[in-house]
Amino acid sequence: MNSDDAVQLDEVTKSLLDLSDECILGTINECFGRNYKAGIAKVVSINPKFIRPMMDFDEIEVDLVLEIDGIKYHIEIQTLNDGEMQIRLVEYGIYIAKKTAKLDKDGVMTIHMPRQAVIFIEQNSGIKDQKIKLIAPDNQEITYSIPTIRLWEYDIKKLMSKQMYNFLPLVVFSYRKKLKSIVNSTSKKKDKPKEIEQLKEELLQTIIEINAEMKILINEKIIKTEDAHTISLAMTNLVEYLNHKFINDNKLTGEVMSMTKTLYDPIIEKRGEKRGEKRGEINGRLKEKFSIAKSLLDVLEDNIIAIKTGLSLEEVQKLREENDGN
Known part of the structure; x- marks a missing residue:
């Protein structure tokens, strides 16, 4: 590493x-x-x-x-x-x-x-x-x-039973060693593309399982929506890392982003309505996040900016495109 x-x-x-x-x-x-x-x-x-x-x-x-x-x-x-x-x-x-x-x-x-x-x-x-x-x-x-x-030694089930919710995204990281072993293998008998594809499908299934547990935690108000957002961002960033280093599937990161966005966006919106949040206050906070993100474009990678500001990776990438176009 x-x-x-x-x-x-x-x-x-x-x-x-x-x-x-x-x-x-x-x-x-x-x-x-x-x-x-x-x-x-x-x-x-x-x-x-x-x-x-x-x-x-x-x-x-x-x-x-x-x-x-x-x-x-x-x-x-x-x-x-x-x-x-x-x-x-x-x-x-x-x-x-x-x-x-x-x-x-x-x-x-x-x-x-x-x-x-x-x-x-x-x-x-x-x-x-x-x-x-x-x-x-x-x-x-x-x-x-x-x-x-x-x-x-902690799979999704064990993390849930121990209430170690903050480490759910790191189950994704467990795929790094397996993927690295395949990529670095010198065996001529290995079908590397096939094995990587199989692990990618297992990875996606793991993310589906994590999302299912996260939905329960949010609906039962065990964790905060802000926690869900950070956990989803962390999971997306880890997938992007694995994809960039080992998998090289142009659609994978976007697919995972869509999966996690589907999880927490409707819930956040619903809770926002229940709390009677004013649109002006929300827009003000969002504007501040974008301002901070813009100031970090020259010094940090997009995924790190997303974690630090709470914006989605897609929003940061779009901001960079707009900034480069000016």
Whole structure:
């Protein structure tokens, strides 16, 4: 995976961590063995960006930091296996803990490390349960385990049962390894076009299943329409990535966009009418989104702009065409 691909996936996963409590708390519960309920637990988002004065004041950004009922939680999402993950967890944990570190009257500094977990997205047999051993100068040892989630072990049914709704789109990403294996195969016996076509059909069926579950979640008001929009955008972006890298079907991305648009557009419109939203207010917010998107055209790809602004990929692409024509 090259750096551009990594940046795109990073943006997608971060958008899935920036959803409502209804979408996020199931993931927190699964990672840490808790039983938080949306509307009951007090959830506070903590700024994930930290300045490192000793490193020329550069900025680091962790994936997710929340304080729930007074307890801090930190989650990192990792696409591939990383031998330095534990080191980063210690570093990030200290930066998070620094904000509430206290020096008592005896000169003892108390540092409360956050509860941490790592979620690995792509299947890899080399991924081990994360453990950290800290050894003090006097040889005192502290060894602790970091909850390690292997997301490829969670299919749509399991994600739904665990209420890990924010990760539904990442089921789509599980096709990357299979597609890559076919494309990179040197076997002369393989019928690559046929195998890719078969996986494409499986991928479309997966999207249909995700959409069906999403429709239930929206209709039963389990998640917000804004969540559905972000999840649909994430799913579309992941399909576009797979299509560009491996499948190369000119119609695939548009087909998926139509499927997801059919899912959430009528529901959003219906709820908007029920809430009595004024057309002027809606147009004002939409105009602001387009203004932001236009300012990003020179620095970001269309799919990233869609995620950041909440516009559809089709709207961003049309905006770029209009901008290039001027």
